[in-house]
Amino acid sequence: MTKRKSITLTDVAKEAGVSIGIASRVLGGYGSFSEKSRASVVAAAEKVNYRANGVARALRLRRTNTIGVLISQINSYHWTTFVQGVEESAKRAGYCVILSNTGDDPTREMEYLRDMRERGVDGIIASPLDCNLRAFRQAADSGFAMVTVNVQIGSEHAAVVMTDEKRAGADAVEYLNALGHRSIGLVAGDLELESGRQRLNSYRLGLDEAGITFDDDLVVYGNYRQDEAYQGARRLISLRQPPTAMLVCNESMTGAVLRCLRDHGVGIPGDISLVGFDDPDWAGFYAPAITTLREERYYMGKLACDALLSGLELSDPPPDPTLVTLRTRLVVRQSCAPPRTKQSLTLQLPASTLQENPDSAFE
Amino acid sequence: MTKRKSITLTDVAKEAGVSIGIASRVLGGYGSFSEKSRASVVAAAEKVNYRANGVARALRLRRTNTIGVLISQINSYHWTTFVQGVEESAKRAGYCVILSNTGDDPTREMEYLRDMRERGVDGIIASPLDCNLRAFRQAADSGFAMVTVNVQIGSEHAAVVMTDEKRAGADAVEYLNALGHRSIGLVAGDLELESGRQRLNSYRLGLDEAGITFDDDLVVYGNYRQDEAYQGARRLISLRQPPTAMLVCNESMTGAVLRCLRDHGVGIPGDISLVGFDDPDWAGFYAPAITTLREERYYMGKLACDALLSGLELSDPPPDPTLVTLRTRLVVRQSCAPPRTKQSLTLQLPASTLQENPDSAFE
DNA sequence: TAATCAGAATATAACGATATACGTTGACCG
DNA sequence: CGGTCAACGTATATCGTTATATTCTGATTA
Numbered sequence: 001m002t003k004r005k006s007i008t009l010t011d012v013a014k015e016a017g018v019s020i021g022i023a024s025r026v027l028g029g030y031g032s033f034s035e036k037s038r039a040s041v042v043a044a045a046e047k048v049n050y051r052a053n054g055v056a057r058a059l060r061l062r063r064t065n066t067i068g069v070l071i072s073q074i075n076s077y078h079w080t081t082f083v084q085g086v087e088e089s090a091k092r093a094g095y096c097v098i099l100s101n102t103g104d105d106p107t108r109e110m111e112y113l114r115d116m117r118e119r120g121v122d123g124i125i126a127s128p129l130d131c132n133l134r135a136f137r138q139a140a141d142s143g144f145a146m147v148t149v150n151v152q153i154g155s156e157h158a159a160v161v162m163t164d165e166k167r168a169g170a171d172a173v174e175y176l177n178a179l180g181h182r183s184i185g186l187v188a189g190d191l192e193l194e195s196g197r198q199r200l201n202s203y204r205l206g207l208d209e210a211g212i213t214f215d216d217d218l219v220v221y222g223n224y225r226q227d228e229a230y231q232g233a234r235r236l237i238s239l240r241q242p243p244t245a246m247l248v249c250n251e252s253m254t255g256a257v258l259r260c261l262r263d264h265g266v267g268i269p270g271d272i273s274l275v276g277f278d279d280p281d282w283a284g285f286y287a288p289a290i291t292t293l294r295e296e297r298y299y300m301g302k303l304a305c306d307a308l309l310s311g312l313e314l315s316d317p318p319p320d321p322t323l324v325t326l327r328t329r330l331v332v333r334q335s336c337a338p339p340r341t342k343q344s345l346t347l348q349l350p351a352s353t354l355q356e357n358p359d360s361a362f363e
Numbered sequence: 364m365t366k367r368k369s370i371t372l373t374d375v376a377k378e379a380g381v382s383i384g385i386a387s388r389v390l391g392g393y394g395s396f397s398e399k400s401r402a403s404v405v406a407a408a409e410k411v412n413y414r415a416n417g418v419a420r421a422l423r424l425r426r427t428n429t430i431g432v433l434i435s436q437i438n439s440y441h442w443t444t445f446v447q448g449v450e451e452s453a454k455r456a457g458y459c460v461i462l463s464n465t466g467d468d469p470t471r472e473m474e475y476l477r478d479m480r481e482r483g484v485d486g487i488i489a490s491p492l493d494c495n496l497r498a499f500r501q502a503a504d505s506g507f508a509m510v511t512v513n514v515q516i517g518s519e520h521a522a523v524v525m526t527d528e529k530r531a532g533a534d535a536v537e538y539l540n541a542l543g544h545r546s547i548g549l550v551a552g553d554l555e556l557e558s559g560r561q562r563l564n565s566y567r568l569g570l571d572e573a574g575i576t577f578d579d580d581l582v583v584y585g586n587y588r589q590d591e592a593y594q595g596a597r598r599l600i601s602l603r604q605p606p607t608a609m610l611v612c613n614e615s616m617t618g619a620v621l622r623c624l625r626d627h628g629v630g631i632p633g634d635i636s637l638v639g640f641d642d643p644d645w646a647g648f649y650a651p652a653i654t655t656l657r658e659e660r661y662y663m664g665k666l667a668c669d670a671l672l673s674g675l676e677l678s679d680p681p682p683d684p685t686l687v688t689l690r691t692r693l694v695v696r697q698s699c700a701p702p703r704t705k706q707s708l709t710l711q712l713p714a715s716t717l718q719e720n721p722d723s724a725f726e
Numbered sequence: 727t728a729a730t731c732a733g734a735a736t737a738t739a740a741c742g743a744t745a746t747a748c749g750t751t752g753a754c755c756g
Numbered sequence: 757c758g759g760t761c762a763a764c765g766t767a768t769a770t771c772g773t774t775a776t777a778t779t780c781t782g783a784t785t786a
Contacts, residue, residue: 006425008742019766024744031745032764054482055427056742058418059771062369066461066482075447084438087464096482098429099462101450119417119429119459252644259648281615282645285622371772382736387774394775397734419772422741 007050016044027052058120066096067308068116070109070126074101077251077280078297082149085301086125093309095122104193106131117144123308127151130192147308149300151194159307159322163295165198166205168328169247172275172293173206175330176245180338181273182212185236185243187253190223199249199277218243222253229253233260237272244272244339251278254290269337279331289333296326370413379407390415421483429459430671431479433472433489437464440614440643441660445512448664449488456672458485467556469494480507486671490514493555510671512663514557522670522685526658528561529568531691532610535638535656536569538693539608543701544636545575548599548606550616553586562612562640581606585616592616596623600635607635607702614641617653632700642694652696659689 013023018037025031026041027050044050058064069086071079079101087097098121102109106129113135116124123145128136133153140146140155147159169186176184186203189196200219207214217239220232229248233256236243248254254276261268268274268288276283279294303324311322376386381400388394389404390413407413421427432449434442442464450460461484465472469492476498479487486508491499496516503509503518510522532549539547549566552559563582570577580602583595592611596619599606611617617639624631631637631651639646642657666687674685 006742009744010742020743021745021766021768022764028744034764037765051477052481053422053742055418055421056771057744059416059422059773060742060744062771064418074450075443080438080443083462084464087437087462091463096461096463096478098459099446099450100454100459101447114414115459118415255644255648258650262648262650280645281618282643282649285618285625286645286649287621287625369772372774373772383773384737384775385735388735391774395734400735416772419741420774422743422771423773423775425741 006053007048008053009050011048012041012044012050015048016040062120064120064122065094066098066119066121067305068098068100068112068119068121068124068126070100070102070112070116070124070128072102072104072127074099078278078295081297082301082304085298085303086305087301089302089305090309093305095305095309102129104129104190110135113139122312123147125149125304125308128153130194145308145311147304147311149304159304159311159324161300161304161307161324162326163300164325164327165195165202167202168277168293169199169202169204170206170209171328171330172247173203173210173212175291175332176247176273176275176336177206177210177212179245179273179336181243181245183215183218183241183243183245183339184212185218185220185246187220187222187229187232187236187246187248187257189249189253191221193224196224196249203247222249222256224250224253226252226256229256230260233257234264237261237264237266242272245336246272246274248274248276251276251280251283254278254283254292258286258290268335271340273336273339275330275336283331284333286335288335290335291333292331293328294331295328300326369416370411371416372413374411375404375408375413378411379403425483427483427485428457429461429482429484430668431461431463431475431482431484431487431489433463433465433475433479433487433491435465435467435490437462441641441658444660445664445667448661448666449668450664452665452668453672456668458668458672465492467492467553473498476502485675486510488512488667488671491516493557508671508674510667510674512667522667522674522687524663524667524670524687525689526663527688527690528558528565530565531640531656532562532565532567533569533572534691534693535610536566536573536575538654538695539610539636539638539699540569540573540575542608542636542699544606544608546578546581546604546606546608546702547575548581548583548609550583550585550592550595550599550609550611550620552612552616554584556587559587559612566610585612585619587613587616589615589619592619593623596620597627600624600627600629605635608699609635609637611637611639614639614643617641617646617655621649621653631698634703636699636702638693638699646694647696649698651698653698654696655694656691657694658691663689 013020100112127149137153140158222229276292279292283290376383463475490512500516500518503521585592642655646653
């Protein structure tokens with residue numbers, strides 16, 4: 001532990017032969033001072049190798065220039081890309097990012113919320129669990145700056161950044177239906193989480209629009225876990241009438257499903273077509289490349305951070321509750337084809353669909 | 364910006380009818396106080412909804428309970444897993460993690476180093492670029508707690524956590540050689556970075572041990588970039604005598620190489636065998652599953668954090684410079700086979716090799 | 727009863743930077 | 757030459773905690 005006496009403004013002022021106030025002004029670049037004192041302060045600071053103490057400054061200014069990010073798993077493509085966006089934006093504005101991952105544990109989430117507040121972060125970006133909504137809402141209402149991601153906590157003080165997943169699954173179903181699929185399986189996520197529910201709902205919406213009746217047997221619940229997704233996929237392919245296409249509700253479950261299909265010799269897209277949520281790097285170079293529903297996570301991170309910071313810089317709370325919604329895009333690659341036994345219908349692809357290969361082939 | 368007057372210890376003390384000092388002692392659980400005042404302070408704190416001000420505490424204690432992590436790309440499996448390990452360990456000890464990614468930009472790296480110090484983090488975990496070694500060394504020598512990852516800065520005050528990459532590539536070459544490969548290509552990383560050089564050297568070491576003469580034509584320089592790796596792989600497979608196996612020096616380049624092979628109809632392991640560095644999730648479910656050199660990144664993160672914290676908690680610097688070395692393990696999957704044209708030799712696999720499939724099939 | 731002593735409570739000095747209120751100084755003008 | 761005003765400096769309160777030095781209890785003992 002460093003017990004070494006640190007170099008303070010007082011030292012600089014002494015060295016420069018001016019008062020501490022002047023030194024502060026010069027180094028902080030505010031107020032008025034003569035060229036003479038500017039020069040001597042700068043020289044003195046250089047000479048004694050002065051380094052400002054951010055903690056003292058933070059105490060005085062009641063502002064730490066730090067934002068907290070509470071996410072569930074830093075170790076998922078989904079979130080790392082998001083954090084990268086946040087970090088980029090924060091750094092540009094002179095803010096630092098404190099990271100916490102909760103692992104979807106409500107207790108830890110609450111601990112971290114408290115910890116962040118005690119540490120005096122200027123605001124947080126979070127995606128709170130259902131059971132903690134009230135606490136987050138209270139915090140936001142009590143003036144703690146907050147931006148939520150894919151969750152609405154019902155506070156008019158917190159901005160919200162969302163991917164519009166009301167249509168995401170529907171887009172996928174629409175596409176698969178256009179290819180001729182009428183039996184479309186779903187590997188659902190965790191219904192305890194907002195995103196899990198939305199993705200399921202958007203799948204049902206797509207079925208409705210396509211005039212396909214919902215079949216409970218075609219839905220398995222992977223809970224965003226690889227092991228359960230693997231089992232679920234196995235159940236689907238062992239049905240007497242297996243679906244001709246599958247929709248998988250997140251990236252890591254998609255991995256598990258691919259493993260399952262490979263292990264059981266099920267060809268893609270020959271035997272079954274597959275669409276995954278999220279769009280990790282590997283989706284593009286998998287053989288065959290996987291068609292996915294891409295969320296602009298990096299961009300979401302930037303937006304979330306910008307929303308938070310704009311709220312901080314303004315002296316008044318933002319005029320009205322900000323709500324940014326980003327659409328999910330279907331990125332068409334090679335993992336879908338018309339079902340084996342049926343004749344392919346005339347293709348009528350949805351307008352929002354991205355047809356070209358979005359992955360540069362580096363040539 | 365919150366201008367609201369915050370609730371301080373003074374308020375608690377007033378409410379409890381005791382002095383501020385007693386309130387501090389009770390809440391901090393140190394010193395001596397009567398049961399009576401304990402009760403009233405606790406009640407008062409509850410009543411006024413007191414929340415300690417971490418900034419003020421940090422100023423007083425000269426300790427922020429925060430560590431900084433400087434990495435190059437948060438958006439890579441490699442590092443996210445590492446950070447997760449750090450975060451887990453830090454949180455357990457009551458520390459927070461401030462994250463910065465430098466994108467391998469020397470200027471940003473220096474800025475972040477300065478910023479971290481000003482913010483008063485108790486220590487940092489970093490993997491500095493060559494050109495900034497001196498600055499980091501100075502910082503460490505001047506008493507700024509530091510743990511470096513895969514880089515030795517030559518300061519006796521900084522602990523070091525390294526993966527032993529002196530043998531990593533050699534293990535892969537040994538394995539491929541045992542399968543009968545004598546022409547092994549390398550997609551090298553960025554030689555400006557320590558890891559890039561080490562990985563190249565370990566490849567050469569492997570060749571030496573196997574009695575294979577180094578052939579410059581079989582080495583392409585991907586610089587850890589996907590586009591260059593793609594081009595490099597294409598160059599390798601267009602050689603008049605293409606290598607029968609390839610070693611790729613990191614995860615993201617492996618993705619690019621796979622894409623290249625797929626685009627050009629080169630089969631794995633039929634046409635070419637492939638070993639990748641790093642062991643991302645998708646390596647396990649790719650078809651075929653990819654044989655990789657796995658580094659225990661999560662564990663490294665934990666170790667780095669523990670080393671840092673142990674240095675902080677002790678009042679004296681650690682007795683001797685800590686150096687933790689972790690071996691890389693070859694995880695054998697399905698991406699390698701004997702070369703097409705030659706007879707397979709009797710297999711003599713290296714001892715350190717992991718033979719069983721380490722990826723649970725979830726069944 | 728005065729002296730002693732421990733335990734409990736208080737008052738206050740840090741920690742280091744910022745900003746406000748107040749003095750100086752000197753230039754300029756009537 | 758006295759007065760005004762701007763430009764510049766200084767001294768100091770403040771942010772909220774912790775820790776030290778000090779005072780104040782009351783109870784026990786010589």
